[in-house]
Amino acid sequence: MINLQPYENPMYFIYLFVALLPIIIAMLYGKKLHWYQTIISFVFLVLAFGGVKWHEGIALIAYIIFEMVLIGAYFYYRQKVNQTWVFCSAVVLAIIPLIIVKVTPAVYGHPSLIGFLGISYLTFKAVQMIMEIRDGAIKEFDPWLTLQFLLFFPTISSGPIDRYRRFKGDYERKPDPQKYLQLLDKGVWYIFLGFLYKFVLAYIFGTLLLPNVGKMALTYGGISWWLVAYMYVYSMDLFFDFAGYSLFAVGISYLMGIETPMNFNRPFCAWNIKEFWNRWHMTLSFWFRDYIYMRLVFFIMKKKLIKNRITIANVGYLTLFLIMGFWHGLTWYYIVYGLYHAVAIILCDVWLRYKKKHRSKIPSNRFTKLLAIFITFNVVCFSFLIFSGFLDTLFFHNIATLK
Template sequence: MLNLQPYQNPTYFLLLGLGLLPIMVGLLNGKRFRVYETVISFLFLLLTFGGPKWQEGLALIGYIVFELCILYAYLYHRRQKNSGSVFVLAVILAILPLVIVKLTPALSGHNSLIGFLGISYLTFKVVGIVMEMRDGLIKELDFKEVLHFLLFFPTISSGPIDRYRRFLQDYNKAPSKEEYIQLLGKGVFYIFLGFLYKFVLAYFFGSVLLPKVGHVALFDGGISWALVAYMYVYSMDLFFDFAGYSLFAVAISYLLGVKTPINFNKPFSAPNIKEFWNRWHMTLSFWFRDYVYMRFVFFIMKNKLLTNKVTIANLGYLVLFLLMGFWHGVTWYYIVYGLFHACAIIICDAWLRFKKKHQAKLPSNKATHLLGIVITFNVVCFSFLIFSGFLDTLFFRN
């Protein structure tokens, strides 16, 4: 059986074009072909998780069954009574498969049998539903709608991370002809931009430049200009590869009449690190902000564990970015990467408070704005050097 990873080769895009054409014609005429859309979704999931990836396919099926049981059990409980302990249990159970998948390589040296491509992003979606049920924003769950949301094939492997209620607003109706024509225009533009990012720029930085500067940096050892070059080249490769993939996912969603949130918004033009995280991998950043940081801060304040707002915010940043580091993997460089960004945001917050207090005495013009962009860019690139794991290869070779 043919196995194709999403957005990796021309065959996948050719099959996408052929498969989506009837859907596009229907949407141009204000109609959704539900059965056909379901069949196409199933076929593309089969392309991703079938053939040599059949074990991942079975893991995906088992995971969906497990998470659906959690969602409907918690929904049933919500109808009976409101208990915070059951909410916590539902969240723990929802993230348990992801925790097992992340910890297994560190503990055994082998990948978990229950792991599959996209388990993180599916888990984020499930936890988001549980959180919004807890808040009373989601009162009912339709089985088919939940399946369509979780298994939405354009974004299943690497996001962007949509929200359940926002997704249903698009998926349960066909857009007007004028609105869909606009979506088509944006979708086509994002496809071409994605090709530029992923198959031209990411290839140039990741496959042409990166091996060369990486080889020189390893040969030199220690801190050198080659290591600095590696830092910048890797950062560009990381951005263009992931941003290109995200553009494809958003574009295909648009062709399906679903306005999946954009994931990147000129992150390297951010004037400070806080603004950077409002532009980089935005759906993940906002997910962690809404479901981890804000709830952690609220819990601390509600229970009066701390009273100083600055201390609470800083502790929240440490928890937030440590979790984000551990999510990437249980290795020292991912954890240090998380701590680095937590410290960077804490320092940024302190600077913004100082700047606000002394704004009459401090210059604020295009030059200072540009300086902020340059400093932020270099801080981010250094963090990506840590994230790359190259320092582990460089300084901890046998």
Template sequence: MTNFPYMIPYANPIYFCYLIIALLPMIITLLVKGKRWSWYQALVTLFFLYMSFGGKDWKQGVALIVYVFWQTVLVWLYFHYRQKKNNSYIFYLSVFLAIAPLALVKIVPFVSGHASILGFLGISYLTFKSVQMIMEIRDGSIKEYSVFRYIQFLLFFPTISSGPIDRYRRFEKDVENPIELEKYVDLLQKGIHNFFLGFLYKFIIGYYFGQVMMPFVAKIAEKYGGFSWALVAYMYVYSLYLFFDFAGYSLFAVGTSYLMGYNTPINFNKPFLSWNIKEFWNRWHMTLSFWFRDYIYMRLMFTLIKKKVFKSRIVASNVGYFALFLIMGVWHGLTWYYLVYGLYHAGLICLTDAWLRFKKKHKEKIPSNKLTHALAIFLTFNAVCFSFLIFSGFLDTLFFK
């Protein structure tokens, strides 16, 4: 199998040839019989996992197998424990153990300078799914647990490498309930549309910004050094590249899910048309931001308010934002620009909250029309682009190396 085409999902047009061939039997079965062949989906999953984690990446494949075994046993043990008892310490220990592999993958390179042997493409998104399971089992939202269903959810190949991050209960409904022909035809149409739009985003627009314009403006910015118009140009080019490349990938992942009859949630909804930073996070990498909101921010706020750590809900909210985005920054990596990126967004959200409170209090004096709305979009877009400049690490290259 030396000539087998190992490749990253959705990164190569050839990948789509294999994908369409593999999905055709699924599509025909769903159109004719309105149901899925679980055994065939399992075979397709194994094939694409082998394509992504085999060959020269076999170590990632081994790490993936070990990781899935670890999480499956962990969630199984916690589920059966939770049926009898509800000890908070066991819950926190389970969450810690679920996060531990990802934490090691992030910390080891920072400490040793070498990649962790536990790392593989998509470990973050699988960890979010595992932690979500443990939290919802504790809440009582998940009342039944199937090992096979959990592994199927964890290894759902269209979204394994970079999301979107689905929810177990939503995924389970898709698996258990036969899809109506009319609904599947609608999903099929949307899936095909996503593929065409994804090709436009990732392989045309994203390629132009990432491979043509970005090296060009980066070279000019490095030539002039310091702050310059070339640096501003790099900021906009990188931001647009980041969006079109990632949004294109997400369109492929969601589109593939649709063709398989799964209504996987979308990840982007015109984020650059947001009129404030809170709205931006409701539109950008939505499944990730909603995951952080539901499983970190809301639970932290509940604890802070319940234990009356702060007298003011506003202070508690601001502390929650900084904790949330600091965690998000650490998740991206243990470098100064990821941490600053997180703290920057936390500061923007706190300022936005303050502005919204002020605006509500003085709504008679503050104009609200199409012009002010356009100005808000313009300011938000530039604030976000500056955050992406920080995130890119280019400032580190330009000023500190």
């Protein structure tokens, strides 16, 4: 059986174009082929999770059944009783499979049997639904639509992370041929831009440059200009690879009439670290902001655990980015990466408050903005050097060399 990783193989796009052609034609005539979309979703899920990855396919099926039952059970319980402990239990149960998948490699040294590509993003969707059911924002549970939302194949492996109510509106809305034509134009443009990012620029930085630069950095050891070069090359590879993937996912979604939100908005043009997180992996950062940071801050304020608003915000940042670090993996460099960004945002807030207070004394012009962008860019690139784990590799290489 063929196994195709989403957006990794040129053949994947050929199969994709042929499969989407009936949907495109129907949408141009103002019709939606929900039944056909379900069929091709199933086919492409089989292509991604079949063949040599059949065990991931079994894990995906079991996971979806578990989350669907959990969401449905909580919805029907929520209609009768609204108890905090039940809500907290539902959230914990929803994330337990993800916790097991993340912890298993660190504890046992091998991947978890229940892991599969995209489990994190499916978990974010499931938790989001449970929280919005608790808030009363989701007023009815539609098992079929929930299944379509969770298993929307263009975004299943690495996002972007859509919101259920926004997805529901697009899925159920009757298509306007004129509007869809504009959507189709954008979708095709994003796909071609994704090819430039992922198969040209990411290939140059990640395949041609990164191994050689990394080799030279290891050869010279310690802090060297080669290490600085590695930092920049890795940062570019990370961006173009992930942004290219995200453009594919958004572009394919548009072709299917679903306006999946964008994931990147010129992040390296950000003039401070807070602005960077409003531009980088936006659907993830907004998810963490809305469902972790804001709720934690509200809880602290409601229970009056901390009185000072600045301290509350700082506790929120530290908690948020520590969770984000642990989510990436249980290694020191992911956790330090999270703490690094938390401290960077806290310092950014200190600077913004100082700047606001002394506005008349601090110049603001094109040069200062360019300087701010340059500083932010380097702060971010250094965080990606930490994230890459290369410092860990360099350290052990130096130890081995000394022996």
